[in-house]
Amino acid sequence: MYSxxxxxxxxxxxxxxxxxxxxxxxxxxxxxxxxxxxxxxIEGMMGDRHYCRFIQxxxxxxxxxxxxxxxxxxxxxxxxxxxxxxxxxxKRYFDTWEMGFEKMKLEDNPIxxxxxxxxxxxxxxxxxxxxxxxxxxxxSFYNYLG
Numbered sequence: 545m546y547s548x549x550x551x552x553x554x555x556x557x558x559x560x561x562x563x564x565x566x567x568x569x570x571x572x573x574x575x576x577x578x579x580x581x582x583x584x585x586i587e588g589m590m591g592d593r594h595y596c597r598f599i600q601x602x603x604x605x606x607x608x609x610x611x612x613x614x615x616x617x618x619x620x621x622x623x624x625x626x627x628x629x630x631x632x633x634x635k636r637y638f639d640t641w642e643m644g645f646e647k648m649k650l651e652d653n654p655i656x657x658x659x660x661x662x663x664x665x666x667x668x669x670x671x672x673x674x675x676x677x678x679x680x681x682x683x684s685f686y687n688y689l690g
Contacts, residue, residue: 546606547637548613548630552622554596558585562621563647571642579604579612580638588650595650598622603636 558566563585574580581602588595600616602609617625638644
């Protein structure tokens, strides 16, 4: 089993219909390819700038996850796709979600403001994929909503 987590910047504010279409397509594709995961879409104001960012975790067979990530990198709806961590995992953390989803407001989540500044502690790339703060943040949705 293989997992990766990445972030990207939405090129524009994503409307609810566009997010629903992403999820509809993702859930169908992921189910057909034995991929699970979670997508977070975060938007809000920080200072005088409006930010929109994605965080996504993908889990599944390595070839499926890496092929999917290759397609995600080419998606024109976002830019600055940054791979945070990748690697083998012993078990899935989002095993019942073809694609979980959470939309958040930056103002409601102070820890995310550090992430938007790309705080090195938050996106540290060291050690096992399972001990990353960003991964723990994403798993919290599954533990809460699971």
